[in-house]
Amino acid sequence: MKKYSYIVTILLAVLVSGCEKYTDVVPTGSIVVETAEDYYKLVSLPNRAYPINNFQYLVDDQWIRESYVIGQRKSIDIINFTFDDSDARTNLLSGSSFYNQTYSYINRWNTVISLVDGSKGEDNIKQLAKAEAKIYRAFDHFMLVNVYAKAYDPATAATDGGICIMDKYDLEAKPIKSTVAQVYDFIQKDIEDALPYLQKVTVDPYHPSLAFAYGLKAKIHLFKHEFSLAKEAAQKSLSYNNTIYDLVAYSKLGGPSTLPVLAGENQEVLSFMYMTGYTEMSFAYTCILSPELVKLFGANDARFNLFMNTTSTSLLDPGAGTAYFSVNYTKFFYPTVGMKTTEVYLMLAECYAREGSLSEAMGIINQLRAKRILSGITTLPVPGTIKGTMNIIIEERRKELLLGFHRFFDLKRLNNEPDYAKTVTHTFPIVNKTVPQVTYSLSPNSRLYIIPFPSGAMKLNPNLRLNTNETLPF
Structure with missing residues (x-):
């Protein structure tokens, strides 16, 4: 066999400045990759992070400290928390770490997919490397399209503006923007x-x-309203891994202060991805749970009682009824972005509910x-109704799938359905009495749910333009 060797840049750092390229990265090192095994190892990328700071407060589950809003200059956080659509957000989003990092990961997967066949080694390793890279490429395109475009609507997806699909390794590419339907078709083909x-x-x-791949397949079908196919894929995922970590038994053993659970030890986790990185739970006070979500947990929920702090006077506004995840990642490792078996169970419950199998749906919830x-x-x-069962499932999703992207994506997709659409409200401030209290509302069809592409990326790719009616800053 003819020998091929390639110098592959390791895409570990990204450019966050306003002069970003469409997929610009700052290389921090390179290695020689010449075997199928080398490419296979490239798929394993610990510390993969997907920052939520461009849309963190466009939900009903997160809160912000009052001093970060009162008397402060308008920022993307304040705009999102107060649901202010009076200004073009493009003036504040010249760059995006989420955008850059996600496309840098896609370039990594494209490197494997494009080059592994020319390497030396076993064909089965090459096939495995390509397959794994395609699953992650599908996941990353799913993340991007659900941030920067409308939620999938079967009636309009074929014309709704989506994102640029990257199907080959090319840092200089200026691809055209695909529709939401085209992006989902690409995702589904990669998975299959x-x-x-x-x-x-x-x-x-x-x-x-x-288990992860079939869970992702179920998620794509669920978001497309293909509930029968989602049900089938969820069942297939659970046939490979149906573990639910028993937090009730864990609590009886003393919880994280007595029995640490490190990354890799919780078998219900199907993938390890993060908002900021492996150690993010050490800084979880930056993600404050809203008073609404705190009340939803109630007094007897291990997910809250084991991990949440409600009394800190330095990291919370005392009296606001908020909380934050206060357990260090070395005590209990909690993934925020990837998938867990419990998400797959909840998707299966939703599919049962939507087909009218309410007892089966509630059987999963009670399990x-x-x-x-x-x-x-x-x-x-x-x-007695589908809607009543769905409301319970939606509440369980809020409690089980904390932080990360889950609630933001759920609000977007459910807002397409009148039965489950929600007007989110923030009544603020709660504690400070020196400024008037105001109730801010986010309507189900608000343009705020569609995040603008960073202006730096649009400057460099004229084919990339907003999916909202906001004005460009150039």
């Missing part, structure tokens, strides 16, 4: 191409397993609650 070659058990938790609720009512009765 990859599934036959993936493994049930991977060599480390940073390679995608069959989860048995390992989450410390005392009191664990088993909930079966509601």
